[in-house]
Amino acid sequence: MSSDEIHALxxxxxxxxxxxxxxxxxxxxxxxxxxxxxxxxxxxYGLITSATPVDVMRVVPPASAAARxxxxxxxxxxxxxxxxxxEVGSKVAGRVAWVGVEKGDLVKAGQVLVRLExxxxxxQLAQARGRLASLEARVAELTGGSRPEEIxxxxxxxxxxxxxxxxxxxxxRVQSLRKMQDLVVLGxxxxxxxxxxxxxxxxxxxxxxxxxQLANTVIxxxxxxxxxxxAVEKGEFVTTSFAGERGAKSYVAAVAxxxxxxxxxxxxxxxxxxxxxxxxxxxxxxxxxxxxYEGVIARIAPEANRQKATVQISVKVTNADEFxxxxxxxxxxxLPSGPTTGSPVRLxxxxxxxxxxxxxxxxxxxxxxxxxxxxxxxxxxxxxGPDGVQITKxxxxxxxxxxxxxxxxxxxxxVCPNP
Numbered sequence: 001m002s003s004d005e006i007h008a009l010x011x012x013x014x015x016x017x018x019x020x021x022x023x024x025x026x027x028x029x030x031x032x033x034x035x036x037x038x039x040x041x042x043x044x045y046g047l048i049t050s051a052t053p054v055d056v057m058r059v060v061p062p063a064s065a066a067a068r069x070x071x072x073x074x075x076x077x078x079x080x081x082x083x084x085x086x087e088v089g090s091k092v093a094g095r096v097a098w099v100g101v102e103k104g105d106l107v108k109a110g111q112v113l114v115r116l117e118x119x120x121x122x123x124q125l126a127q128a129r130g131r132l133a134s135l136e137a138r139v140a141e142l143t144g145g146s147r148p149e150e151i152x153x154x155x156x157x158x159x160x161x162x163x164x165x166x167x168x169x170x171x172x173r174v175q176s177l178r179k180m181q182d183l184v185v186l187g188x189x190x191x192x193x194x195x196x197x198x199x200x201x202x203x204x205x206x207x208x209x210x211x212x213q214l215a216n217t218v219i220x221x222x223x224x225x226x227x228x229x230x231a232v233e234k235g236e237f238v239t240t241s242f243a244g245e246r247g248a249k250s251y252v253a254a255v256a257x258x259x260x261x262x263x264x265x266x267x268x269x270x271x272x273x274x275x276x277x278x279x280x281x282x283x284x285x286x287x288x289x290x291x292x293y294e295g296v297i298a299r300i301a302p303e304a305n306r307q308k309a310t311v312q313i314s315v316k317v318t319n320a321d322e323f324x325x326x327x328x329x330x331x332x333x334x335l336p337s338g339p340t341t342g343s344p345v346r347l348x349x350x351x352x353x354x355x356x357x358x359x360x361x362x363x364x365x366x367x368x369x370x371x372x373x374x375x376x377x378x379x380x381x382x383x384x385g386p387d388g389v390q391i392t393k394x395x396x397x398x399x400x401x402x403x404x405x406x407x408x409x410x411x412x413x414x415v416c417p418n419p
Contacts, residue, residue: 051416052406056369059354059399072282072333074274075398078265080285080328082256083298083316086223087231088113089251090238091216092121101253103230107221114232114252116217125210132207135200142193219252228326229254261320262298263330266310268371275300278334281315282396285330287323289393294318295332309371331396354395357388359404366395367402367409374402374415 059075094116101113232238232252239248263283267275281295298316305312315332317324360366361381367374377399382390395401402415409415 051372051414052409053418054367054369054374054406054409054415055403056417057357057401057403059356059368059395059397059401072335072396072398073278074267074271074334075331075396076265076267076271076334077329077331078263078315080261080317080324080326080330081264082228082258082326083260083262083314084223085228085254085256085326086225087251088219088222088253088255090114090116090219090240092116092213093239093248094118094217094237096232096234096236096238096252099230099232099234099252101227101230103227105227107225107227107255109221109224111221112218113221113227114219114238116219116238118214118217121210121214121217125207125214128203128207128210132200132203135196135203139193139196139200142196221255223255223257225255225257227253228256256326258322258324258326259320261317261324261326263295263315263317263332265313265315265332266305266308267313269304269309269311270371272311275313275334278336280335282333282335283315283317283330284333284396285324285328286393287325287328291323293320293324333396333398354391354397355385355388356391356395356401357403358384360401361389361391362405366391367405369400369402369415372414372416374405374409374411374413376411 096114097117098115099113100111100115101107107113230253232249237248238252239250275297278297281297283293283295284291295315295317297313299314301312304310356366361379364381365376365378368377369375377394379394380392382392384390402409
């Protein structure tokens with residue numbers, strides 16, 4: 001084939017292309033794929049938004065607690081906090097010269113925590129005291145009046161004799177000198193004395209202010225308690241501003257009375273009515289599961305949390321001891337009204353245990369329902385028994401337990417009890 005013939009077989013791409021028609025089979029296949037994807041998306045959305053039915057049981061508290069009439073009407077978890085945490089600030093700005101406490105130290109009210117550099121404050125106090133002494137001497141001088149020598153010099157006796165000799169011509173002069181004598185005898189004018197006394201009072205106030213500023217360089221504990229935080233080191237700068245300047249600290253230490261503790265809880269709005277009907281509470285911690293503490297509702301937040309659909313409640317621990325620490329997680333069982341124990345005691349000679357179905361435990365954890373969602377709780381599993389397995393840590397009683405979690409159940413997944 002010649003080159004001309006080959007050139008004639010080439011396609012001219014400059015010519016307009018004829019429109020392509022899609023096959024009816026391809027159109028039908030595309031529609032099917034679209035429908036399948038839409039159905040899958042709808043199914044996934046339904047799985048996400050709908051609640052999964054599960055078998056639910058109420059966890060029975062330990063027998064010893066139930067025997068004392070302590071069946072909870074609601075159980076919730078939260079954190080232990082100091083009822084009154086005080087961040088001790090400074091009344092004056094300055095550089096830290098000495099720190100006298102460490103984290104965890106017990107302190108008494110009035111005990112010195114931190115000292116600031118005070119050289120400039122001492123100099124200002126000395127200056128103010130010197131000015132006050134000078135003004136006090138001036139007031140004493142004005143109050144004492146003129147000395148006899150001054151009076152004698154102001155009106156010499158010879159001048160008076162000469163004036164009398166020239167009585168006719170110098171009568172006016174004599175009267176003028178006598179008036180001058182009267183003024184000198186009277187001493188300074190009252191206005192001068194009042195002004196000097198005013199300056200002395202102002203100087204005394206300046207001395208008091210300088211002394212107060214010097215005293216403020218010594219920072220003391222406002223209450224007796226435990227040092228939760230040591231916020232400064234020697235050489236750091238402390239400011240009186242709340243936010244603190246660049247490189248400066250707004251407080252030097254945090255102190256709290258650890259015998260005054262509370263448990264902060266976020267209660268779902270659907271359970272709020274149960275809390276209001278509770279008369280008291282039983283508190284336990286994961287750190288010491290065999291100890292129980294009495295509690296009472298101290299405060300209920302005036303506003304609910306819109307995003308979380310919860311209300312914050314503070315439960316005061318009425319018999320706190322050295323075993324409790326701020327920021328520990330705690331479980332609170334709200335109980336009907338009844339007598340309190342008065343002290344943290346063991347309910348049995350052995351740690352309190354709870355029995356749950358063996359099917360409820362998966363990988364040393366269980367699922368409980370909180371606000372309509374599955375929440376995983378780690379537990380310590382004890383010996384198995386005819387009624388199930390013992391849980392020695394992680395549950396206190398009153399929880400809504402998923403007795404047989406479905407395969408693939410996820411943390412936070414929406415669930416609902418089986419009808």
